[in-house]
Amino acid sequence: MTLTVEERAKVLVEALPxxxxxxxxxxxxxxxxxxxxxxRDETLLDVVLLRYVGMHPVLVHGGGPEITAMSERLGLKxxxxxxxxITDDKTMEVVKMxxxxxxxxxxxxxIHKLGGQAVGMSGEDGPTIIAEPLDKTMGFVGRVxxxxxEPITALLGRGYIPVIASIGLGYDGHAYNINAxxxxxxxxxxxxxxxxxxxxxxxxxxxxxGAVVPVLSKADxxxxxxxxxxxxxxxxxxQACLRALDGVPLAHIVDGRTKHALxxxxxxxxxxxxxxxx
Numbered sequence: 001m002t003l004t005v006e007e008r009a010k011v012l013v014e015a016l017p018x019x020x021x022x023x024x025x026x027x028x029x030x031x032x033x034x035x036x037x038x039x040r041d042e043t044l045l046d047v048v049l050l051r052y053v054g055m056h057p058v059l060v061h062g063g064g065p066e067i068t069a070m071s072e073r074l075g076l077k078x079x080x081x082x083x084x085x086i087t088d089d090k091t092m093e094v095v096k097m098x099x100x101x102x103x104x105x106x107x108x109x110x111i112h113k114l115g116g117q118a119v120g121m122s123g124e125d126g127p128t129i130i131a132e133p134l135d136k137t138m139g140f141v142g143r144v145x146x147x148x149x150e151p152i153t154a155l156l157g158r159g160y161i162p163v164i165a166s167i168g169l170g171y172d173g174h175a176y177n178i179n180a181x182x183x184x185x186x187x188x189x190x191x192x193x194x195x196x197x198x199x200x201x202x203x204x205x206x207x208x209x210g211a212v213v214p215v216l217s218k219a220d221x222x223x224x225x226x227x228x229x230x231x232x233x234x235x236x237x238x239q240a241c242l243r244a245l246d247g248v249p250l251a252h253i254v255d256g257r258t259k260h261a262l263x264x265x266x267x268x269x270x271x272x273x274x275x276x277x278x
Contacts, residue, residue, distance in 0.1 A: 048116035062180030131168030142176025199256030204274035
């Protein structure tokens, strides 16, 4: 469909109040995995545009499919519990190799190609993310205990887009694999972000009728987890949203397979996906 000149102008005018509202604000965006593979360039182009209109995007990435694929190539079996990857020593080596050696650098290179400026890092750098074991039965899966925001704010102050791998440094000096949604929430709270947006490979949180739930209160989201209505990988996403609401006004679970999902969520009245509110 081709828009007329007037229709294009209307789109820009509709976006103006949101551009004004979020100018100078931090927006934390979780990318990676199956979600971004469907609309990679459009998503990263959105991120670059956000920076040029005066917002401060921070990207947090995982890389589940890539880690699984590399593990299989190395003869390692991938096991999960409640949507989280059980991580032994060898798997942790794969996680670091994939996230900091491939996924992160690829995202940074793509942002540069699209006209932005980005710097890749992991939670070990700084260190930015301090972690402790989440559950001894899960190996080196971590829980965030502290976020040191100075390395991130230093990059933002220089005009860069931080691209952060979801790895933390333990008090024991060991690297920990942390769910990227969880890391995004913790960083959003530490930076007093205006929003945290989790890009996923489903349309949003689904109700019992299979339709997307456009708005969820904090209490309703918690209830859906407790009664088992939300399962698998959506559990850590909703839990991340609940954590983010401790310091962030709004949290969103958005279908990253939709082209320009970030712009649709941030700059249109209707938005897309599921918004979790206090």
